[in-house]
Amino acid sequence: MVKWLCVAEKPSIAKSITQILSGGQFTTRDATRPRWIKNYSFSYRMGPGGGHTDFTVTAVAGHLTENDFEDQYRKWYSCDPSQLFDARVLTHVAQNPDHLGIEQNLKNEARKATHLMIWTDCDREGEFIGSVVAEVCRKVKPNIVVKRARFSAIIPAQINQAARNPVDLDQRQAWAVQARMELDLRVGAVFTRVQTLELQNRVNAVAEKVVSYGPCQFPTLGFVVDQYERMQAFVPEPFWYIHVGLVREGDTTSFSWRRGRLFDRDVAQAIFDVVEDDSEATVTRWETKPTQKWKPLPLTTVELQKSGSRLLRMTPKRILEIAETLYQRGILSYPRTETDQFDRDFNFHELIQKHTGDHAWGQFATNLLNNNGFERPRNGKKNDKAHPPIHPTAHVNNLAAEEKSVYDLIVRRFLACCSKNARGLQTTVEIVIAGESFSATGLVVRERNYLDVYPYDRWTGNHLPDFELGERFQPDELALREGTTTQPALLTEADLVSLMDKNGIGTDATIAEHIAKIIEREYVFKQREGGIEYLVPSTLGIGLVKAYDSVGLENSLTKPHLRRLTEQRLVQICEGVKTKNDVVQQTLDEYRDVLFRTRQQMAAFVAGKAAGAAEGQEGAVEEAVEQDEVDEAAGRARTTAMTTTRPAVEDEGAGV
Structure with a gap:
């Protein structure tokens, strides 16, 4: 039986x-x-x-x-x-x-x-x-x-x-995980020991501290430090541009200069003098044509982290934790997916029907089903062949606080995907003054469509008065204006998620853990400005990146190249192109070479670290959060922790 x-x-x-x-x-x-x-x-x-x-x-x-x-x-x-x-x-x-x-x-x-x-x-x-x-x-x-x-x-x-x-x-996928765990254990333990022991002997600030290394953690830190240094090195540069304005129908229409802006004031002044001497404008183009704002693509894990972090002001890690909880309760589909296209036979109408009674979006859902509002979601370019895009599987109205925010975002995203693009009319006018071209655009929104359920997107119209081709007029405003280039901003967590995804650091489900890890290690901290939280590297974080960069390796441990190769090879194991042993040995050989060259240049490494770790910054150095993590970094690494949910971490083999 x-x-x-x-x-x-x-x-x-x-x-x-x-x-x-x-x-x-x-x-x-x-x-x-x-x-x-x-x-x-x-x-x-x-x-x-x-x-x-x-x-x-x-x-x-x-x-x-x-x-x-x-x-x-x-x-x-x-x-x-x-x-x-x-x-x-x-x-x-x-x-x-x-x-x-x-x-x-x-x-x-x-x-x-x-x-x-x-x-x-x-x-x-x-x-x-x-x-x-x-x-x-x-x-x-x-x-x-x-x-x-x-x-x-x-x-x-x-x-x-x-x-x-x-x-x-699928044993190949299991082998890929085995390979990743072994690599993270070996590489994490090797470089944690090397950098900790060398720095303890030579830098007072870390004399009794563990300086952990993780093969995903360090490229993630590198992105934060690189952006911080770009911001610090920024020098404002003045530029000049010609402004043209026309008052008509009670509003002022501003025209943009085709040259954009010039960084040479004398050249800009010379051009402006010519324009000012012969300031009559001639309309050379007047065109109105349909335009549209594309509805969002189906929701992937990475996009959920980015959108949630930007729109809900929550950490990517917290967003995934909530999505996982809702999945376990049968409210959402599996929240770890790279797919941004629905299968051809997906039953959209059945899911939409569940939301027709909702007080917030019920009428919109009803219109999708009964008033020709439905249009099949757009197809993105990704399909992991395992899971559909993230979508609601049930309608609930008893959620609160963060759970409600995440659920609402996912439901609204799904309904927006099933709606139509917003449509409107865009009008463009181009003028010429003394041989210089200027233009202005106007927008009339005719059909909001998906925007009615997706308030996170904005598309507003702006009025443009009527013109006639060949019309001539004298501008009401004509001036040479000065501006300065804007300092680049520090990274937000949403920015960092995008960079990691683009560069193949971690997977869609582990990116959030790596970001949380460098914050937990105190290599990075958060700084709030104007309601937005930015990521700022600590003195220790800057010092570690500078140390590895000072060695001058093509494959620096703070750059994404080596980890990106590892992630690509893990996919090849899943596809049957490479074996687990081949991937492990090839990858370890690359890290052996990095270790050999780093040790050859250890004096430069320590000098780079010392340059970034000023006296009085001992507090920036983390001592592993738990003693078992210290042991793991030392080589007694455990690949897992006993929890009621599976840890979504790539570096846990070394506890870093």
């Missing part, structure tokens, strides 16, 4: 799956340890024509295993740090009561099952966690049949579809 053991990634997901598949009819058993792990049992019909099958649903709590170096390499002074590139790495279930209890519960339940169905999140990390669960179960049931359920939202239709159509685990 077939008996299925279903294993979810989190206890909350296990409970939600159980309630859907069982129709609310199930029995509950506590695991021996930890008590918050539950085992749910019920009978389930696998298909319309099939009989009932015994199901047991349980859960892990994120990652079950951890990576460690062997004992002889764990102490800071046990070996030269470079030996950690080749030291043996051990992988085992984390040695604490909760981890061991979860492992034992899996074994106990696997003994009674014939089939195992993995219900972890459908991404790389989930595939790896699923492969670990399968390995644990096979220890007591070698012939257990392993399958995986694929779903993107915790709603009845998808959960039942996934249960009845399980597929094979």
Whole structure:
């Protein structure tokens, strides 16, 4: 008789799956340890024509295993740090009561099952966690049949579809995660030890501090420092431009100079003198044509972080935490996705119908369905072939505070995607004065469409009076005006998310963690100006970047190149183009070369660090937040922490 053991990634997901598949009819058993792990049992019909099958649903709590170096390499002074590139790495279930209890519960339940169905999140990390669960179960049931359920939202239709159509685990994705974990452990431990020990010996400010390194953390820090230095090096430069204004129909129309601006005052003055001497303007173009403001693309994880940070004034990390919580409650689709295009057979009308009764956007949703307001969402250029864009899966009206803000943004984005572009008429007038060209534009918004539900976008009309082709007139305002170039702004978290995404630092789901990490390490702090929070590097952060840059390496550890290559190779593992071992060895060879060259130039490195770490800045140096993180940075790195949600971090192998 077939008996299925279903294993979810989190206890909350296990409970939600159980309630859907069982129709609310199930029995509950506590695991021996930890008590918050539950085992749910019920009978389930696998298909319309099939009989009932015994199901047991349980859960892990994120990652079950951890990576460690062997004992002889764990102490800071046990070996030269470079030996950690080749030291043996051990992988085992984390040695604490909760981890061991979860492992034992899996074994106990696997003994009674014939089939195992993995219900972890459908991404790389989930595939790896699923492969670990399968390995644990096979220890007591070698012939257990392993399958995986694929779903993107915790709603009845998808959960039942996934249960009845399980597929094979994608081992390539699991190998990619294994490669990333090993690389982060080795590289993080090597460079944390090297830079800490060298700096402790030579720079008083860090004499008793751990200066952690992470292969994603440092390029992220590099972006912040680079922008800060551009701002600091900025010197305002004056420029001049010709202003033309015409008062007509009670308003002043300003015309823009085609040359824009000139940085040579004498040249600008000479041109203006000619224009002033022959100031009559002639209309050379008068044109009105349709224009539109494009509705937003479907929502990806990166775009959610950027938009949420900019519009809701929340950190990217917090936004993803809330989205994850709403997903677990069946309110949103899976919030970690790179896809910005919906499948051709996606049922938009069913989801829109759920929102027709909402007091804020119900009328808009009704118009989409009944008044020809619907238009299929635009297709972006990304498709991870795993999950659809982020969208609401249910209508709720009992949320508050931050949860409501994130939910509202996602719902409004979805409805806006299903609407039409805003449409209007744009009028352009061009004039010539003494051979110099000027222009002005006007806009009349005719159809707001998606703007009615998406207040985060602005598109306002501006009146332009009527002109006639060939018309001549004397400007009411004609002046040579002076301006100065504007200092570049510091990065916001939204800016940093964009830079990291563009340069391949981290993944859509881990970018927020890397930003939070450099703030937690006190390499960067936040500074509020005019209601906006900017990222400012600390003295320590600047010093570390300057130190590595002073070495003069083409592949500096504070630049994105090496990590971008790593991320690209992980994708190649998933695609079957490269093997895990090939990627690990190729990447480690590159970091070996960086370490060799850094040590050759260690005097320059320390001098660069000293230049950025003035006396009295010891407080800018972080001591790892928890002692176990210090141990991890020293080589006793754990790839995971036991939490009820999976840590979305790329650098956790070294705790940095």
